[in-house]
Amino acid sequence: MNCVNLGLKVRLYPNEDMITRINQSIGNSRFTWNKLLEEYQNTYKMFKFHGYNKLKCNMTTFNAMLNMLKKEHDFLYLSESSSLQQVYRDLINAFNKFFKGKASYPRFKSKKHDKKSFRIQNNGNIKIKDNTIILPKLGEIHYRTSKKYREKLKNVKINNVTIKLENGKYYALFNIETEIPEFHKTSEFVGIDLGMRTLATLNNGLKIANLDVTYEENMIKKYQKRLSRKKYNSNHYKDTLKTYWKWIDRKKNKINDYYHKITTQIVKNYDIIILEDLDIKEMFQDSNKSRKLQRIAWRKFVEMIKYKAQIYGKTFRQISRWYPSSKNCSECGHYYKDLKQEQTEWKCPQCHTIHDRDINAAKNIQKQGLTDLMNETMNLWDRGDSTVILLSWESTSP
Template sequence: MEYTYRFRLDPSKPAKVFLNKLVGSCRFLYNKLLEISKEEKLYNYYELKKRIVNLKKEYPFLKETNSQSLQGSCLNLKRAFDNFFNKRAKFPNFKSKNKRNSISIPQFFKIADNKLYIPKLKTAIPIILHRKSIGNIKSISITKTPSGKYYLNVLVEREMNKLSSNKNAVALDMGLMTFAKLSNGEEIKNLRFYKKAEKRVKKIQKKLSKKQKGSNNRKKAIIKVAKVHEKIKNKRNDFLHKESLKVIRDNQTRIMEDLKVKNMIRNKKLSKSIQDASWSEFNRMIKYKARWYGREYIELDAFYPSTKKCSICGYKNQKLDIHTRKWICPKCRTFHDRDYNATINQLKIGLGQSKLTPVDYAMAAEQKYIFWSTSYHKRKQEACHFNGE
């Protein structure tokens, strides 16, 4: 099974200059090939690959970069075109030097004594290795982030240790008030990483807008903005990795809806919050970690009415809108938490159950008890809200 490790590089000043040249050359070639594709309507990978020889003659600095890395840029453009023609992405754009850039080095590299040796660089680059054994290395790539940091991505082939199986099954309902509610009664809080840092982001972006274009102060301000965004991203990824791994370890089967996030972010009022939550990334992590550790993943149709359907009697509440978080089933008089009720329905349909299990009945009974133990005025208020009074 293929696995990618990411390590921080600590290059010297001469090594940074060399890496910047490599990254710049690969980016330049990518943009040139894209320009040729637009002008000549040329989208074939092999035809574009032939143009590299002529471009090397026209731009001699490309010879300082190993040929395989340049071919990797051509391959990246091919993938971008494939995604476009398969309607998975928009038409490829030109790459900017202020954004994340990377180069691939499939061969002729060496990792030894916590150092990286790459073609055409005489000195070694120190690596901050946080793992002793990483398996059989297939290829590497070097990434430069907008904040100016360098990372080594190592693609390895290794066997993942399967987790011991259990009988636990859980359904997850993604949300914004709460990041996710689980059918076992647990919930994952939405930490809203971008929202917490939004004031600081606006402040430094305002300072950036006042800097003169092309000045050193503007370049420094760009790096400051990139560092803040990178910190937000790292915090979010750390949170998603920990929570997804916990769900994988505790449960044999996970059931989730196939959310159409691209359609959902068209809502201008919710788009920022949805992107901050990163449901798609969490879903992606659940999928590949389930495959790694021998767990089961079940994906449900996003249009299944799990929220409006009573998990006890099956009644469909057509009046339920997005603002109603709690409701009462008019048929069986069960008090429902909107998200928790959805997870029970997802669990039932995912496992192919036609009836509730004793555990589900106990949870539903607890919900009903919570409702009837509340005050008379609150019950009246809930009922009036449900009936639209």
Template sequence: MHRAYRYRFYPTDAQAQQLARTFGCVRHVYNWALDLRSTAWSASKERVNYHETARRLALLKTDAEKSWLNDVSSVALQQSLRHLDKGLANFFAGRAKYPRFKSKRDNVQAASYMTNGFTLRDSRLTLAKHDAPLDVRWSRPLPADAKISSVTVTRDAANRYHVSILLDETVVPLPQSDRAVGVDMGLAHLAITSDGQKIDNPKHLARKLARIQRWQRKLARKREAAKAALGLEGKKVPKGTRIPRSNNAAKMSRRIAKIHAAVRDARRDHLHKVSTIIIRENQAVCVEDLAVTNMVKNRNLASAIQDAGWRELRSMLEYKAALYGRQFEVVSRWLPSSKRCSACGYTMESLPLSVREWTCPHCGTGHDRDINAAKNILAAGLAQLREHSTAGHAGMHACQAPKGAT
């Protein structure tokens, strides 16, 4: 099972320059090879494969005008050719769009290294053509016997650097637990478990969101003004038209990207802790189908963040369950999880969203709305698991870690 571990790092000025050179060369080589392969095909129906591009790259590097390509790691350049090859293969298999040219304006700049392009010893990660290790913040330990398959370095729109280390991991089942848990997505809380835990996004996110929203409104007004200056007031912008942006506006959108990134990171850290605890403590984890949780439509930024948080928590639970030999069960969408009494099964005719606590008229049990829903999800999930096992599937789902999962 492949799994990525992502860490922030802080390059020195010299390292940042070397990385900028590398990103530039990686982009250049990618675009050069994309052009080469596309042109060969459209002009003479000739298929240029990866090995041929690698051979021609070696020639290109001997060209005096392209000698700067030798200043960066050749491994990163080769990886760029491999990425293109994969992109084209995906296109021809009908899995993806045709690869597009990379731009220095793209939000994320990246370079990948196979194992011959870096060294990692005693937490010191040094890339090829770098004379010192990167200052990596090892926010969680790499598994001791980890088999590394590649390392990817990125710089995002907020000018932050991350290294993503891809590991080949074997499933390590945790000791059996006799506990199971249901997880419900809430409105007041991000998620609620059947054993009464209420999981929120970290509190400080709300304040940051308010700031982002204020700046985004300002930015939108600036953009409208720029459109009006082009005579496009209130109209759709035709394709290919660039709306000019002031330095101030560019600075503001960088600040917005920075806060967004900080919000994302803080949330991810938090959800990692929460999901690890849930998986460690329970043999089975049951969640509601995402289609149901789509009731939180993206009406505004706050609910979009809530939605993203839920998706992230769910995907973490799913791949950690696979990694640690736990069961992960999704219950079907029509379950009246909120309105049914988890003690006796009586179903209320209606239960307005504003009602947070209620008492079952049939058996008299007092309920917290969300915990009751989580208990129903657990019961339904366990019933489904029993069904699977009597049907001979043993109730286990082979799940893969989603790509890019950290």
């Protein structure tokens, strides 16, 4: 049994009064973010004027700024206190990622384009009933989910809950601590090549097709055009917007369902799962590929495998993005430098083996991943850490 943190999403059905209070809390979180970011920038300008080039963020400073904001703007007291404290925690994380070069500079949040949500920490003031959730400052809200998840919510520890407005619907995302049994060990390992012609190719020759969401995408385009011809916020506009949101949800749910089923099956069947560490962000710079990449959603697929391997006790590994998995012969190791992007099959000039491009890449990914794991094991052996070696060796042996 593994004790893990999981997210559990349920649909909320607030009444008109509750919708007003939720929207107020969403607006307060956005307002607090923008004001704290503005205060930071003003303070930084002052520091820079006096010769200081860097101003570090810390919780004490932002907490003091938040207290001053509350005194200046009374409406912030309508929000639960931990939801506003979460804002500056998120802002500090955003700055830390920026300083480490992992993200761009934090931006101000727009009312129109921002993700509409806020998070409440559980300090013993979140209560779960059969059909309702009691939240601080908001009160009792009706929700709907399966009987299994309803019982789980009552019996697990809830760390926090995020209230989210998405496509005209309200959701509660619970962060919970729960025990999950590990999948049985199969002593099998797999290399997976991600592609654009097929979603994924396994080294055993199995190819997983891309999900066809053409119909949903065409319907989304159709209602986008209709929206552009309606008067903003008119009754016809609102009705068309609901239908537009419906098709967006249908596409997203279809992709999520497909990816969850595939990734769960992969994690269940294999003890060691090896993929390439692709630079997806750079690939999106290619205008010819970006549209198809957006539809395929590689990042979602990889992240699902990664977190499921972690919670179900399997090993997940990514090899270097610079490894030439497609151009190396999986039989003799010959490097075929003349392989073109459009070629789906090629013949090795050394051993004369005819390769399917994707299957050959998957085989090479598997070999390189296992080699990396074995090298790590030998390094641990050299350092004399026998306990870790045994665990690593057990996880890599067939």
